[in-house]
Amino acid sequence: xxxxxxxxxxxxxxxxxxxxxxxxxxxxxxxxxxxxxxxxxxxxxxxxxxxxxxxxxxxxxxxxxxxxxxxxxxxxxxxxxxxxxxxxxxxxxxxxxxxxxxxxxxxxxxxxxxxxxxxxxxxxxxxxxxxxxxxxxxxxxxxxxxxxxxxxxxxxxxxxxxxxxxxxxxxxxxxxxxxxxxxxxxxxxxxxxxxxxxxxxxxxxxxxxxxxxxxxxxxxxxxxxxxxxxxxxxxxxxxxxxxxxxxxxxxxxxxxxxxxxxxxxxxx
Amino acid sequence: xxxxxxxxxxxxxxxxxxxxxxxxxxxxxxxxxxxxxxxxxxxxxxxxxxxxxxxxxxxxxxxxxxxxxxxxxxxxxxxxxxxxxxxxxxxxxxxxxxxxxxxxxxxxxxxxxxxxxxxxxxxxxxxxxxxxxxxxxxxxxxxxxxxxxxxxxxxxxxxxxxxxxxxxxxxxxxxxxxxxxxxxxxxxxxxxxxxxxxxxxxxxxxxxxxxxxxxxxxxxxxxxxxxxxxxxxxxxxxxxxxxxxxxxxxxxxxxxxxxxxxxxxxxxxxxxxxxxxxxxxxxxxxxxxxxxxx
Numbered sequence: 001x002x003x004x005x006x007x008x009x010x011x012x013x014x015x016x017x018x019x020x021x022x023x024x025x026x027x028x029x030x031x032x033x034x035x036x037x038x039x040x041x042x043x044x045x046x047x048x049x050x051x052x053x054x055x056x057x058x059x060x061x062x063x064x065x066x067x068x069x070x071x072x073x074x075x076x077x078x079x080x081x082x083x084x085x086x087x088x089x090x091x092x093x094x095x096x097x098x099x100x101x102x103x104x105x106x107x108x109x110x111x112x113x114x115x116x117x118x119x120x121x122x123x124x125x126x127x128x129x130x131x132x133x134x135x136x137x138x139x140x141x142x143x144x145x146x147x148x149x150x151x152x153x154x155x156x157x158x159x160x161x162x163x164x165x166x167x168x169x170x171x172x173x174x175x176x177x178x179x180x181x182x183x184x185x186x187x188x189x190x191x192x193x194x195x196x197x198x199x200x201x202x203x204x205x206x207x208x209x210x211x212x213x214x215x216x217x218x219x220x221x222x223x224x225x226x227x228x229x230x231x232x233x234x235x236x237x238x239x240x241x242x243x244x245x246x247x248x249x250x251x252x253x254x255x256x257x258x259x260x261x262x263x264x265x266x267x268x
Numbered sequence: 269x270x271x272x273x274x275x276x277x278x279x280x281x282x283x284x285x286x287x288x289x290x291x292x293x294x295x296x297x298x299x300x301x302x303x304x305x306x307x308x309x310x311x312x313x314x315x316x317x318x319x320x321x322x323x324x325x326x327x328x329x330x331x332x333x334x335x336x337x338x339x340x341x342x343x344x345x346x347x348x349x350x351x352x353x354x355x356x357x358x359x360x361x362x363x364x365x366x367x368x369x370x371x372x373x374x375x376x377x378x379x380x381x382x383x384x385x386x387x388x389x390x391x392x393x394x395x396x397x398x399x400x401x402x403x404x405x406x407x408x409x410x411x412x413x414x415x416x417x418x419x420x421x422x423x424x425x426x427x428x429x430x431x432x433x434x435x436x437x438x439x440x441x442x443x444x445x446x447x448x449x450x451x452x453x454x455x456x457x458x459x460x461x462x463x464x465x466x467x468x469x470x471x472x473x474x475x476x477x478x479x480x481x482x483x484x485x486x487x488x489x490x491x492x493x494x495x496x497x498x499x500x501x502x503x504x505x506x507x508x509x510x511x512x513x514x515x516x517x518x519x520x521x522x523x524x525x526x527x528x529x530x531x532x533x534x535x536x537x538x539x540x541x542x543x544x545x546x547x548x549x550x551x552x553x554x555x556x557x558x559x560x561x562x
Contacts, residue, residue: 006363006366006367006371007365007367007371009363009364010363010364010367010368010380013360013363013364013442014384016439017384017387017439017442018387019402020387020394020395020398020399020401020402020439021387021395021398023389023398023401023402023417024394024398044385062536075291077292078293079288079291079294080290080291080293081289081290081293081294084285084287084289084290084293085290087286087289087304088282088283088285088289089282089283089285089286089288090282090285090287090290091283091287093286093290096290097290099288099294099297099301100293100294100297102297102301103301105492105493105496106496107496107497107499107500107501107517107540107544108497108500109299109500109501109502109520109521109537110305110500110540110541112306112536113308113520113524113533113534113537114301114304114305114307114308115300115304116524117304117307117308117311117524117530117533117534118303118304118307118308118528121307121311125395133300133554134300136296136300137296137297137301140293140296140297144293169448173488190480194389198390198392199434200390200392200393200503201503205521214391214392214393217391217393217394218393221397221507223395230394230397231475234394234398235389237390237391237394238390238391238394241389241390241391241436242386242389242390245382245385245386246388247391249382252319264345
């Protein structure tokens with residue numbers, strides 16, 4: 001009886017969680033410039049308008065460049081730290097790892113303004129690379145969290161066996177360790193890519209005259225006439241995020257299966 | 269010679285290898301986190317003198333931040349909104365975490381968690397903007413309530429104020445609250461619940477005397493994870509808050525960009541960090557005191 005009440009609540013809660021996202025395609029296909037009910041009819045116009053907005057294409061390319069670079073950098077840095085934290089014990093380990101994970105619990109605005117202030121004081125000009133630096137900083141903790149799981153799940157005797165059989169540390173890493181943590185690496189790349197693609201505050205503070213997609217979106221939100229196009233863009237972005245997430249989840253589960261472990265839940 | 273071979277030997281130990289391996293990431297964090305944080309602390313003790321920055325050490329900014337009623341009210345409002353969001357989010361999230369942990373078949377749990385986390389990975393800006401649509405004067409909430417005859421005219425209190433900010437943030441941070449609570453509930457040894465029932469407690473008392481105390485670490489983690497970023501949120505107050513819902517982050521942004529007073533912006537940011545830090549510490553200490561073995 002109590003379980004049933006909770007079940008109803010859980011379903012209502014999911015409705016609350018999904019309410020904004022369900023509205024997105026509704027207005028993206030609505031043939032009216034005002035984002036309000038009642039709906040006016042069905043149209044593809046807003047999606048067509050996306051194809052003929054050069055500023056949007058530029059912002060998208062900037063975002064993709066930033067997201068790919070961030071994903072690679074953050075995952076590399078995450079690999080070093082996760083490997084060090086799971087395999088070795090060394091003095092100052094807890095404070096060092098804790099400090100690297102700090103951006104996870106720091107409000108983004110603090111990260112954004114402190115980076116902005118130091119760049120301005122040093123006289124560095126803002127560019128896509130300043131955004132990449134900021135995004136890498138906030139993505140590294142996520143990468144470490146994912147990769148630490150992969151390294152911890154790995155049976156260390158496999159590496160020892162490879163060394164006993166005459167492999168060098170480097171070839172052991174390439175032939176044994178890397179394939180075993182590969183699902184974690186791919187999951188980390190995808191998660192960092194998704195975080196960077198969506199991140200607004202740091203990009204907003206650190207972008208010079210080259211906006212990212214969220215910064216461009218932010219500018220457009222002021223113009224009511226542009227809103228249906230934003231809805232169309234939002235629909236595409238949501239679909240993209242969902243596809244990326246399902247892919248990341250697929251690799252995570254495959255990693256667990258390879259390590260022969262039961263599935264214990266999602267990413268975070 | 270002997271010194272360098274000693275160093276080489278030290279580097280071959282586990283400790284040395286670990287330190288070398290973590291150094292790229294640690295150096296990166298030092299350069300991009302420690303140095304910038306240090307620089308805003310430094311900047312907060314300087315002052316803006318029209319176009320140049322006066323580098324004499326002074327507490328003037330802090331004095332202004334503490335005495336100017338505008339800064340005080342913004343900081344107080346940020347704290348109040350953030351604590352309300354934390355309370356609402358954790359209260360709404362607990363039953364969900366409990367449901368998934370105790371009432372969902374183990375094979376279906378990761379599906380539920382996946383469903384809960386998907387909305388969180390979609391564009392934050394667009395999600396916040398859509399709440400403006402949902403809560404709007406002519407939006408679906410007012411429309412539905414009016415067509416059902418519950419209200420006669422659109423509710424004035426749901427958009428462009430602190431309430432709207434709370435609703436939107438409670439939505440945005442839901443998964444952050446659910447996951448830590450879920451993890452702590454999963455860790456509870458189910459035989460403890462059986463023991464409690466065998467010893468004569470009913471279901472409700474078992475929940476309050478066994479399940480809830482054991483879930484406290486997760487609830488605390490959830491509260492901190494929601495509270496810390498919401499105090500510094502910029503987008504939601506800007507889009508949804510109207511004039512009655514602006515928060516400290518909007519003021520920091522205004523100081524740095526519109527008013528070109530970087531030292532004051534830095535002071536407010538440092539002040540914000542101090543406030544967040546002390547609230548977080550208080551929360552942790554109170555919980556520790558409350559849950560320590562008696």
